[in-house]
Amino acid sequence: MEDTKYILEAKGIDKSFSGVTVLKGAELCIIPGELHALMGENGAGKSTLMKIIMGIYTKDAGTVTLDGKDTDFKSARDALDAGISMIHQELSPIPEMTVAENVFLGREQKKFKGLPFVDKKELNRMTQELLEEFGLSEFIKPDMKMKDLNIAQIQMMEIIKAISYNSKVVIMDEPTSSLSEKETETLFRIIANLKEKKIGIIYISHRMEEVFELSDRVSVLRDGQFIGCVNTKEASREELINMMVGRELEGGYPHNTAEKGDVVLELKNFTRKGVFENVNLSVHAGEILGMAGLVGAGRSEVMRALVGYDHLDSGEIILEGKNITIKHPKDAVRNHIIMASEDRKELGLVLCRSIKENVSLQNFDKLANASFINKGTERKLADDYTKQMATKMNGIEDMVSSLSGGNQQKVVLAKCLLSDPKVLIMDEPTRGIDVGAKAAIYNIMIELAKRGIAIIMISSELPELIGMSDRVMVMSGGKVTGVLEGEEAASQQKIMNLAFGGK
Numbered sequence: 001m002e003d004t005k006y007i008l009e010a011k012g013i014d015k016s017f018s019g020v021t022v023l024k025g026a027e028l029c030i031i032p033g034e035l036h037a038l039m040g041e042n043g044a045g046k047s048t049l050m051k052i053i054m055g056i057y058t059k060d061a062g063t064v065t066l067d068g069k070d071t072d073f074k075s076a077r078d079a080l081d082a083g084i085s086m087i088h089q090e091l092s093p094i095p096e097m098t099v100a101e102n103v104f105l106g107r108e109q110k111k112f113k114g115l116p117f118v119d120k121k122e123l124n125r126m127t128q129e130l131l132e133e134f135g136l137s138e139f140i141k142p143d144m145k146m147k148d149l150n151i152a153q154i155q156m157m158e159i160i161k162a163i164s165y166n167s168k169v170v171i172m173d174e175p176t177s178s179l180s181e182k183e184t185e186t187l188f189r190i191i192a193n194l195k196e197k198k199i200g201i202i203y204i205s206h207r208m209e210e211v212f213e214l215s216d217r218v219s220v221l222r223d224g225q226f227i228g229c230v231n232t233k234e235a236s237r238e239e240l241i242n243m244m245v246g247r248e249l250e251g252g253y254p255h256n257t258a259e260k261g262d263v264v265l266e267l268k269n270f271t272r273k274g275v276f277e278n279v280n281l282s283v284h285a286g287e288i289l290g291m292a293g294l295v296g297a298g299r300s301e302v303m304r305a306l307v308g309y310d311h312l313d314s315g316e317i318i319l320e321g322k323n324i325t326i327k328h329p330k331d332a333v334r335n336h337i338i339m340a341s342e343d344r345k346e347l348g349l350v351l352c353r354s355i356k357e358n359v360s361l362q363n364f365d366k367l368a369n370a371s372f373i374n375k376g377t378e379r380k381l382a383d384d385y386t387k388q389m390a391t392k393m394n395g396i397e398d399m400v401s402s403l404s405g406g407n408q409q410k411v412v413l414a415k416c417l418l419s420d421p422k423v424l425i426m427d428e429p430t431r432g433i434d435v436g437a438k439a440a441i442y443n444i445m446i447e448l449a450k451r452g453i454a455i456i457m458i459s460s461e462l463p464e465l466i467g468m469s470d471r472v473m474v475m476s477g478g479k480v481t482g483v484l485e486g487e488e489a490a491s492q493q494k495i496m497n498l499a500f501g502g503k
């Protein structure tokens with residue numbers, strides 16, 4: 001037999017969790033120096049396959065070879081030692097650890113053979129070097145606690161950590177999902193560098209543009225089965241969607257035909273020093289207001305302050321014509337102002353509880369001391385919403401931790417929808433969501449608008465923002481640089497101009 005040209009090869013992989021088949025004959029082969037995209041709907045089995053390659057899960061059948069040799073990793077440690085590292089989709093840093101401790105977690109002993117304790121200074125020095133190399137030293141310091149980093153910074157640290165192992169294969173499971181443009185650029189530079197070094201990259205993403213820009217080949221999984229592998233150059237968007245979903249999808253965005261009512265919410269002179277300044281906005285019943293801007297423009301920050309996650313220096317909140325005060329998230333819930341945060345865990349998804357318990361209004365009741373909907377209706381709605389979004393689960397008694405990343409996001413949305421909002425703030429609602437389920441979420445948004453709910457949507461995907469919004473408000477550097485309506489709101493160029501602070 002001739003020598004294999006593959007650096008990594010997984011073949012005939014089967015896996016089931018307590019009797020439920022998740023992978024059936026999955027395969028993937030990686031050439032040195034290629035970026036190999038792995039695509040598939042939420043719950044198709046992408047992350048599971050990666051965890052099998054990494055030795056985190058054991059496979060029921062199949063083989064994984066690295067450099068032509070069978071692997072049988074018992075843990076991620078083994079995989080790392082053999083030359084495979086992974087950036088995980090679900091980030092879960094230990095909050096009290098410092099940045100440096102996090103990067104070198106589990107490696108201290110190796111680097112400092114013979115020393116009875118870890119040399120903190122040396123760890124910090126090496127981390128500082130990495131931060132400088134990747135242009136992050138301005139914002140992140142080695143001795144900062146992980147809990148003080150924002151989600152983009154945490155993701156960036158995970159990327160750096162994975163790279164610092166000097167592996168032969170690097171697995172990236174939705175690495176850009178919480179990165180800003182600037183950080184994404186840094187990642188793309190890192191990727192180019194890895195490819196030059198003939199490292200194989202497995203890249204999982206739901207973002208079609210990214211896949212076409214970066215990848216050499218694409219493999220597709222559907223329901224745990226290998227559907228095919230194509231050269232990116234020869235593939236079309238439609239072909240990939242067809243491979244993933246097994247049918248054609250209607251393109252485009254549904255039109256918001258809801259009747260626009262009175263102003264529901266108005267913010268006046270919202271200011272948080274150093275973050276955003278004198279932000280004014282209003283949103284009507286039945287309206288979808290899009291918030292555009294580069295990540296870091298302050299959009300999420302304004303909304304977080306509105307719902308009481310963050311402190312506000314000054315500003316007024318007027319709900320249905322009355323001034324209200326929000327000092328704590330529970331005040332927002334009591335006033336039916338609900339935010340689906342971009343950070344699933346922050347919003348209060350309790351991973352070790354069932355979907356039902358998570359979606360349950362109990363969580364909100366505890367906060368708000370008020371019951372909006374009776375139990376029967378609640379259960380039915382929970383069922384309806386999760387089904388509409390095609391949440392892949394066995395039932396709403398499943399643990400949230402057993403759901404794929406995208407499916408967890410759907411639970412977050414279901415929970416918010418059930419809380420009877422007057423104002424619904426959706427921060428990156430389709431992040432990590434597959435193409436098919438995105439359409440379901442858009443339809444739900446229209447349905448809510450028709451019920452008279454005012455929706456504020458933050459999205460870094462401009463086509464989505466333009467497609468769904470009645471008006472688009474643009475922020476740059478903590479200030480509102482424009483509010484676009486009608487045709488203007490559909491101009492990508494006008495929006496980008498304002499996003500870069502232009503006139």
Ligand SMILES: Nc1ncnc2c1ncn2[C@@H]1O[C@H](COP(=O)(O)OP(=O)(O)OP(=O)(O)O)[C@@H](O)[C@H]1O
Pocket residue numbers: 017022040041042043044045046047048049089392393401402403404405406407432
């Ligand atoms: N530990 C587990 N216990 C039970 N079921 C699990 C477990 N991990 C994953 N699953 C199930 O396996 C299926 C595949 O999940 P996986 O996380 O691999 O999907 P994915 O392709 O990565 O999806 P996404 O795009 O949403 O991240 C899902 O139906 C999920 O619920």
Ligand SMILES: [Mg+2]
Pocket residue numbers: 046047048089173404405406
């Ligand atoms: Mg996944």
